[in-house]
Amino acid sequence: MSGSAKRSITITLDGTNKSSTLPVLSGSIGPEVADIRRIYADLGIFTYDPGYGATAACESKITYIDGDAGVLLYRGYPIEQLAEHSSFLEVCYLLMNGELPTPAQLREYEMGILRHTMLHEQIRQFYNGFRRDAHPMAVMCGVVGALSAFYHDSLDINNPEHRRISAFRLIAKMPTIAAWAHKYNTGQPFMYPQNRLGYAENFLYMFNAVPAEEYKVNPILARAMDLIMILHADHEQNASTSTVRLSGSTGANPFACIAAGIASLWGPAHGGANEAVLKMLADIGHVRNIPEFLSEVKDKGSHTKLMGFGHRVYKNYDPRAKIIQKACHDVLGELGIKGDPLLDLALELEKIALNDKYFVDRKLYPNVDFYSGIILKAMGFPTSMFTALFAVSRTVGWISQWAEMIEDPEQRIGRPRQIYTGPTQREYLPPGQRG
Numbered sequence: 001m002s003g004s005a006k007r008s009i010t011i012t013l014d015g016t017n018k019s020s021t022l023p024v025l026s027g028s029i030g031p032e033v034a035d036i037r038r039i040y041a042d043l044g045i046f047t048y049d050p051g052y053g054a055t056a057a058c059e060s061k062i063t064y065i066d067g068d069a070g071v072l073l074y075r076g077y078p079i080e081q082l083a084e085h086s087s088f089l090e091v092c093y094l095l096m097n098g099e100l101p102t103p104a105q106l107r108e109y110e111m112g113i114l115r116h117t118m119l120h121e122q123i124r125q126f127y128n129g130f131r132r133d134a135h136p137m138a139v140m141c142g143v144v145g146a147l148s149a150f151y152h153d154s155l156d157i158n159n160p161e162h163r164r165i166s167a168f169r170l171i172a173k174m175p176t177i178a179a180w181a182h183k184y185n186t187g188q189p190f191m192y193p194q195n196r197l198g199y200a201e202n203f204l205y206m207f208n209a210v211p212a213e214e215y216k217v218n219p220i221l222a223r224a225m226d227l228i229m230i231l232h233a234d235h236e237q238n239a240s241t242s243t244v245r246l247s248g249s250t251g252a253n254p255f256a257c258i259a260a261g262i263a264s265l266w267g268p269a270h271g272g273a274n275e276a277v278l279k280m281l282a283d284i285g286h287v288r289n290i291p292e293f294l295s296e297v298k299d300k301g302s303h304t305k306l307m308g309f310g311h312r313v314y315k316n317y318d319p320r321a322k323i324i325q326k327a328c329h330d331v332l333g334e335l336g337i338k339g340d341p342l343l344d345l346a347l348e349l350e351k352i353a354l355n356d357k358y359f360v361d362r363k364l365y366p367n368v369d370f371y372s373g374i375i376l377k378a379m380g381f382p383t384s385m386f387t388a389l390f391a392v393s394r395t396v397g398w399i400s401q402w403a404e405m406i407e408d409p410e411q412r413i414g415r416p417r418q419i420y421t422g423p424t425q426r427e428y429l430p431p432g433q434r435g
């Protein structure tokens with residue numbers, strides 16, 4: 001642990017003479033962290049934090065979030081600056097290596113990624129095993145997990161070169177896997193990657209093109225896709241990243257770990273929210289139905305959430321939501337889509353919710369998913385592809401965090417404890433003697 005201990009906390013267990021002195025560690029920024037590893041040995045008690053709201057599960061140098069100030073930094077660089085000036089592959093280099101590349105380093109990195117874009121030809125057969133209407137995320141979970149059966153030459157997690165090749169393979173192949181999931185749904189032929197194209201451009205090509213015609217990717221859409229990918233590239237220890245780390249802590253191979261991350265991302269409380277936002281907007285249907293919808297959200301018994309609002313860490317505007325809201329307007333404008341009813345409805349819903357006491361009191365602001373679905377819909381993606389696109393973008397974050405964990409000398413298998421509230425020990429009774 002490199003965070004230095006400047007202070008300590010001493011805890012005394014009531015009714016005993018037992019106490020524990022816990023070092024308080026400081027990172028480079030962010031709240032201090034009490035190192036509780038001694039607490040069980042000293043006091044015989046565990047700590048309880050369901051949902052990990054107050055638990056730092058690892059040390060990381062990759063991404064920093066200040067949820068109160070609405071700040072997001074990748075390796076120290078503000079997301080706003082990266083969104084404006086960088087490219088997705090440059091951000092991938094930054095996340096994986098810690099520093100921005102020189103032009104030569106970037107060229108070499110881009111070539112490295114682009115050379116891995118094809119899938120083993122036998123992986124095509126996997127698609128045929130799915131129902132024609134399979135959700136792209138179901139296909140992604142299956143196919144990404146299956147990669148470990150194809151790339152045996154990069155599975156030694158203790159070999160830095162293997163780790164690097166697996167990272168390149170994953171980042172490079174995800175757009176192909178996602179685009180093919182869509183092609184399988186529509187019944188169109190799979191399109192092979194074109195390595196003369198940029199990363200986002202290549203994905204749009206494989207997604208939209210058909211072999212019968214020439215296809216030129218719209219540069220406005222390629223830039224918007226690249227931006228969306230930058231915004232989703234990493235987000236600290238969120239549920240899917242923590243899933244990747246926990247899976248990886250057992251020594252599982254990186255393809256299996258990323259498949260676990262995809263499964264975790266799929267849920268509507270996480271990456272599945274972008275798809276859920278569009279469904280919610282369609283269900284609301286019209287601005288006049290907003291008040292009724294919001295009363296249902298506020299009704300404790302209803303389980304209805306305002307999708308795309310709220311975040312475990314951001315208690316202020318999600319900085320990604322601000323960037324994507326502007327991009328959404330720009331893309332709709334550039335594509336000549338005027339007065340999109342869903343965007344109008346989303347804007348009105350946002351305005352009303354931001355002034356509603358329920359949301360103000362709970363510090364619930366729009367998150368990135370509130371707008372990403374609208375922009376993706378305008379770009380021609382079906383809603384079922386939204387979370388798959390998130391998975392493509394987040395792969396670099398997952399694999400960078402996984403590699404950081406493997407290289408951490410303090411890394412151990414992740415193994416939480418519990419408060420057991422079930423029955424105490426009892427004797428087994430034969431069926432006739434029960435009840």
Ligand code: ACO
Pocket residue numbers: 051268269270271273297304305306307308309310311312313362364367368369
């Ligand atoms: N709509 C209505 N109420 C909400 C919402 C919401 N979207 N989010 C939180 N609340 C309420 C909760 O009911 C709770 O109210 P209470 O104090 O009266 O019980 C309070 O706000 C605090 O919420 P928690 O559930 O404790 O917040 P938590 O940090 O556990 O959840 C989460 C965060 C899962 C993101 C939640 O806000 C949510 O479900 N939002 C909608 C789904 C969504 O947009 N997810 C995307 C997250 S961003 C991402 O993954 C890219």
